[in-house]
Amino acid sequence: MKAKLRKLAITLAITIIFLNFTSTNMKTVLSSDTARKIDLFTQKIPFNGKEINQPSDAFAPQELVILYANVTYNEAPIARMLVAFQAKNPRNPFENMTIAGSSFTDESGIAQFSFRIPWPSENAEQIIFGEWFATANVEIAQQVVADTLTFQVGWILKITNITTLNARLEPQTRYLRGEMIFFNLTVENIALIPKSATIIIDVQDTANYPIIHIEMDNLVFQSGENHVHGSSQIPATAIIGEATVSAAAYTASPNIGGVLYSPAALSRFEIIEKPPVENHDIAITNLSVSPQTAYIGTPIEVTVEIINLGDFSETFDVSICYDVFKIATRKVWSLDSGLNITMSFMWDTSSTIEGNYTIWALADFVPGEVNIANNVFVNGNVSLLGKHDIAVLNVWPSKILAYKGEIVHIYVAVKNEGNYVESFDVVAFYGSNVIGKQFVNGLQPNTKTLLIFYWNTLDVTEGNYILSAEASAVPGELIIENNKFIDDVVEIKLWTFFVWHVALLFVLALLIGVCLILALLYVLWRRGRKKKRQVSTQLNSPRDTEFKKIKICGACGRQFNGVYTFCPYCFTFHGKDY
Numbered sequence: 001m002k003a004k005l006r007k008l009a010i011t012l013a014i015t016i017i018f019l020n021f022t023s024t025n026m027k028t029v030l031s032s033d034t035a036r037k038i039d040l041f042t043q044k045i046p047f048n049g050k051e052i053n054q055p056s057d058a059f060a061p062q063e064l065v066i067l068y069a070n071v072t073y074n075e076a077p078i079a080r081m082l083v084a085f086q087a088k089n090p091r092n093p094f095e096n097m098t099i100a101g102s103s104f105t106d107e108s109g110i111a112q113f114s115f116r117i118p119w120p121s122e123n124a125e126q127i128i129f130g131e132w133f134a135t136a137n138v139e140i141a142q143q144v145v146a147d148t149l150t151f152q153v154g155w156i157l158k159i160t161n162i163t164t165l166n167a168r169l170e171p172q173t174r175y176l177r178g179e180m181i182f183f184n185l186t187v188e189n190i191a192l193i194p195k196s197a198t199i200i201i202d203v204q205d206t207a208n209y210p211i212i213h214i215e216m217d218n219l220v221f222q223s224g225e226n227h228v229h230g231s232s233q234i235p236a237t238a239i240i241g242e243a244t245v246s247a248a249a250y251t252a253s254p255n256i257g258g259v260l261y262s263p264a265a266l267s268r269f270e271i272i273e274k275p276p277v278e279n280h281d282i283a284i285t286n287l288s289v290s291p292q293t294a295y296i297g298t299p300i301e302v303t304v305e306i307i308n309l310g311d312f313s314e315t316f317d318v319s320i321c322y323d324v325f326k327i328a329t330r331k332v333w334s335l336d337s338g339l340n341i342t343m344s345f346m347w348d349t350s351s352t353i354e355g356n357y358t359i360w361a362l363a364d365f366v367p368g369e370v371n372i373a374n375n376v377f378v379n380g381n382v383s384l385l386g387k388h389d390i391a392v393l394n395v396w397p398s399k400i401l402a403y404k405g406e407i408v409h410i411y412v413a414v415k416n417e418g419n420y421v422e423s424f425d426v427v428a429f430y431g432s433n434v435i436g437k438q439f440v441n442g443l444q445p446n447t448k449t450l451l452i453f454y455w456n457t458l459d460v461t462e463g464n465y466i467l468s469a470e471a472s473a474v475p476g477e478l479i480i481e482n483n484k485f486i487d488d489v490v491e492i493k494l495w496t497f498f499v500w501h502v503a504l505l506f507v508l509a510l511l512i513g514v515c516l517i518l519a520l521l522y523v524l525w526r527r528g529r530k531k532k533r534q535v536s537t538q539l540n541s542p543r544d545t546e547f548k549k550i551k552i553c554g555a556c557g558r559q560f561n562g563v564y565t566f567c568p569y570c571f572t573f574h575g576k577d578y
Contacts, residue, residue, distance in 0.1 A: 038083070039070040040136040040147040047192040049149045056151040057192045059117055060261075061128060066114040069105070069136040069147070077109025083138045085113040089153075090130030094123045111136075117153055129154045154190050155262030157197050157221060157249040161186040162267035164245070167362050167376045169324050174270045177236045178373040181269070183214070184324070185247050187226045194220050198250040198258055201230050205271060206241030217253055229323055229358070233373055238271050245269065274370055281309040282316055282363045283374035285340070289359050295387035296354060296419045297446070300347040304361045304377070306332065307340035310369070317364040320345045322357040322382065332363075350446075354386040354419075388474050389418040391482035392426070393448070395469045401491050402457055408490065410435055410453040412469040416443040418477070425472040428453040430465040430490065440471075457492050464489045 041049040043066040044057035059065055069083045082104055089097045101113040120127050132153055137146045165182040166172040175181055189195050197219055203212035214230040221228075245267040252258030286305040294300060302320050313336045320327040327347045335341065360378040369375070391414065398409035410428050422443050428435040428451075436453045443449060467487040473480050552559050553567040560568050 035074050036140040036143055036145045037072045038136055038138050038145050038147045040134060040149045041068050042066060042149070042151065049151070053148050056149055058152040058154065058156060058190045060156050061117055061119045061124070061153070064114060064116050066112060067134060067136065069111045069138065071105050071109045071111065071138050071140070073140055077105070077107070078140065079105055079107050079109065081105045081111070081138050081140070083111035083136055085134070085136050087115065087132055087134040089128060089132055092126050095120065095127045152190050156189065156191050157195055157261035158188050159185050159247050159249055159262070159265035160188050162245055162247050162265055164267065164269045167372065174272050175234050176272060176274045177234055177238055178371065179234050180231060180373055180376040181234055182229060182231045183245065183247065185228045185230070187221050187228060187249060189221045189223050189226060192223050194222050196220050197261060198253045199228055199230070199247065200250060201245065201247045203243055203245050205239045205243045207239045209239065211235050211238045211243065215253065231378055234271060240271055240273055242268055243271055278368045279311045280314065280366050280368040281371050282314055282366055282369065283307050283309050284361050284363050284377035287359065287361045287377045287379040289379060289382055293383045293385065294349065295385050296352060297350040297387070300349060300382060302327070302345040302347055302359060304343045304345070305340060306343065306363060308335045308337050311337050313337065314366045316366050318343060319362045320347070320359070321362065322347070322359050349384055352384055354384055356381045356383050386420065387418040388420055388422065388476040389479045390422055390424055390471045390474055390477065391415050391417050392469050392471050392485040395428070395467050395485050395487040397467060397490050400488065401493065403493050403495050404460060404462065405458045408455040408457060410455050410467060412451040412453065413448060414440065414451065414471055415448040416445055419445050421445065422474045424474050426451055427470050429468045429470070430455065430460070460492050462492055462494050464491050
């Protein structure tokens with residue numbers, strides 16, 4: 001054992017001397033070099049600090065921290081590189097720690113070093129809790145590159161405050177036996193991801209007798225500050241005096257091995273004696289909700305039964321609430337002693353987020369009322385579920401009878417009936433054949449849109465076809481029955497000529513032929529009349545001079561036929577011959 005320790009000490013001394021010697025000859029740079037890179041990260045997926053100088057998710061006391069360093073050169077991993085790791089706790093007046101180690105990279109260029117968050121016996125929270133700082137250094141081609149990483153250490157889930165409330169959800173510290181008490185817990189989650197927990201609230205009276213136990217399982221707390229509420233009734237047997245509230249967060253129910261996330265938070269309130277008064281007493285005897293599990297946006301009916309147990313006619317308000325939020329308030333007028341009524345309220349859940357909610361009813365305290373414990377009635381949980389639901393509402397064509405080759409418009413109405421923005425495909429069919437597909441991008445919740453498909457029937461055979469449309473299921477969608485809608489039949493016919501078509505064409509052709517014949521006869525008649533008119537004009541016009549049968553050319557002296565105007569021999573012009 002001593003030999004191993006001596007060997008380790010010598011190795012560390014040589015390493016320190018080597019680093020001191022080489023530090024003067026090497027340049028240290030952050031891992032932003034385009035060629036040389038080292039990326040320091042932890043096992044806390046998805047927020048493990050990957051990429052340069054990024055923070056990691058939080059760690060709890062005594063939790064194992066695994067530091068990884070990815071060493072690359074020109075994006076390629078480098079094996080057998082010696083990486084130096086170092087982690088430091090937050091600076092404090094008690095003890096400042098430095099945890100160092102080294103490791104060679106493997107074939108993937110990954111070096112690994114791990115240590116467990118310490119837990120000193122004294123001043124542990126002051127020493128350990130807060131922001132830790134880790135670095136990783138490596139020499140690549142005579143240049144030192146480094147990456148840094150920070151992470152928080154503390155109680156992952158911690159109840160930071162307990163406030164006691166009355167039935168009106170107002171802060172109160174003094175309660176009667178039998179009175180309802182509400183606990184408002186502030187829970188801080190320092191992790192970057194949601195955490196599931198079981199919350200247990202215990203109350204002991206002044207004599208340390210347990211009087212209240214509340215266990216709330218499978219609660220989910222988002223990163224940062226959260227609020228959770230529990231309620232109970234102070235027993236009539238509780239001892240008058242100061243009571244102590246203890247609330248703690250567990251990883252699961254202790255019955256199945258759950259352990260504490262952090263120490264329990266404490267608070268106190270006072271239990272007081274009930275003074276004698278007149279009998280004014282309004283009581284809520286029953287509360288029911290329907291349905292108890294529903295999607296966001298589904299109306300939930302809340303029914304309340306109320307009775308006047310006092311000796312006087314009373315007027316008061318009745319309110320319905322979920323957790324610390326009011327749903328509605330209605331007034332009851334002059335309810336006589338001994339009478340009971342039933343009231344119904346509708347809870348519009350469209351603006352409520354997904355989760356489990358406690359439904360309860362409150363009848364306002366009337367003047368002089370002492371027994372106010374029965375003014376509140378709690379009915380357990382209602383679960384509201386976020387819904388992914390795309391529905392095809394209708395499919396209809398521009399015509400139900402079309403001839404082959406026509407373009408038929410197919411109209412498809414779709415609606416986002418869920419609570420999230422959705423993108424999806426819509427396909428239109430005739431029979432089992434696809435008409436077309438369209439992509440709907442970012443359809444808002446409770447919003448409709450109309451799609452138009454153009455069906456070219458040129459290649460469609462004659463027959464009757466059923467139109468339908470189907471929307472693709474979106475992630476998380478459970479109700480898929482309404483993703484498809486089937487419409488009526490569209491008939492496709494060939495272009496055919498019937499007997500009356502042929503008869504009509506024959507009559508038209510006959511009429512056109514007759515018209516052409518009549519037009520031709522008219523033209524011939526007009527031409528004949530014109531010719532007769534010309535002949536008659538020629539016969540009736542007088543002729544004073546007869547044409548000369550023979551002429552003698554005055555130029556050449558030759559005779560030529562009198563029908564010529566020019567001499568055919570010398571081409572002398574002789575003018576008119578009459």
